[in-house]
Amino acid sequence: MPISRRVLLGSAALASASLVRPVLAQANAWPARPIRVVLGFAPGGVGDFTARLVMPRLSEALGQPIVIDNRPSAGGIIAAEAVARSAPDGYTLLLLTTTNSTAASLYRSLSYDVTRDFAPIGRMTAFDHVLLTAANSPYRSLQEVFAAARAAPGSINIGSISVGNAQHLGAELLRRMADVDLTVVPYRSTPDLVNATATGDVHIASEILAPVLSQIQGGRLRALAMTSATRFPLLPEVPTAVEAGLPDYVVGSWNGLAGPARTPPAVVERINREMVRVLADGDVRARLNELGVQPAASSPEEFAAFLRSEGARWGRVIEAANIPKQ
Structure with missing residues (x-):
């Protein structure tokens, strides 16, 4: 009986190994094209x-x-x-x-x-996001934007692009978490949004940092706050939204x-x-x-x-x- 059991176990092991080898061979051969x-x-x-x-x-x-x-x-x-x-x-x-x-x-x-x-x-x-305004905007902080919105509900808008993407949802989340009446205005593209922000048609914008970084560094736009957990190394003077008084607002x-x-x-x-x-x-x-x-x-x-x-x-x-x- 012990011998028969040993033989059976050995046969099972060999069968199991025969099933495993093709899988391993396939994985080792990948990628082949x-x-x-x-x-x-x-x-x-x-x-x-x-x-x-x-x-x-x-x-x-x-x-x-x-x-x-x-x-x-x-x-x-x-x-x-x-x-x-x-x-x-x-x-x-x-x-x-x-x-x-x-x-x-x-x-x-x-x-x-x-x-x-x-x-x-x-x-x-x-990708870090940033909250922006025009370089000549009267708003120099998020709290100033919120104060203006509370003083005149519906008078301040926030621009984004493409309904449903992260920038747009970040704008909606900002409106909710700050508990202020901001009008969310979606634009077709980042260039359209940047131009509207720079000319003052948009009071504050929610956008990914990468495509607007040069506009901030060049002085056309002003960054009010990063929406990341930490400050961005190339813009060390720009606070995060959390630091600017909006606890738990981290969007990216x-x-x-x-x-x-x-x-x-x-x-x-x-x-x-x-x-x-x-x-x-x-x-x-x-x-x-x-x-x-x-x-x-x-x-x-x-x-x-x-x-x-x-x-x-x-x-x-x-x-x-x-x-x-x-």
Whole structure:
């Protein structure tokens, strides 16, 4: 009986090993061809620049070309659908952004679920936001803006771009948390918003720091507060919104990588490991910091939890602001 049992156990072990070997071989062979990273927005923005800075380094680490595929659409829906429907083999990835985490609360129906239909690989970077006014504006602090709004309810507006994106939701959250009557005015693009702010048509603007940093440094716009947890190193004189008297107001944008659901865990771990190494590189970090972009690498598990929390957080803001679903 002991011998028979030993034989059976040995046979089971061999069978198990035969099942494991193909999986390991497949993981070790990956990647064997170029990888495609799909972006849900057009070339030229800070998210696109970030991807084009990081992906070549990641390509070197993985030993295969990485092709960036821009597929712009509202909410990044077209890009997300394409990746969700692709083979879960690690060769088609999505650059997830803040907008992806808010889509479920903004659209009546989606053909995918961000938390169900994707395999989170890791958060990549975070984009600081800033609250701005014109260089010749009478307002030199957030508290002065709030005081003017309380003195004449509805007289002060706050500009942003694209209803439902992080800048717009940040403006809605500011209005709620400060408990002041600000009129939120969305613009089609950052240049439109910057021009309206510089001329005084917009009293205060909510925008990502990267595309307006040069306008602040050049003296066309005045930064009232950073909405990040800490001050931005290139603008050390600008307080955070928390320091400016708005406790707990921390708003920013982010991006990260994901594959289709059921992407092999070994592939996910490999991409994550190399991405973390790339983002720790001093040259990469310096070039990102020049734009107001912070490396924010995370594990797949941390990114999954972050996606859930971001969706819930902005869902509450969207509901409270009565933003209609599209």
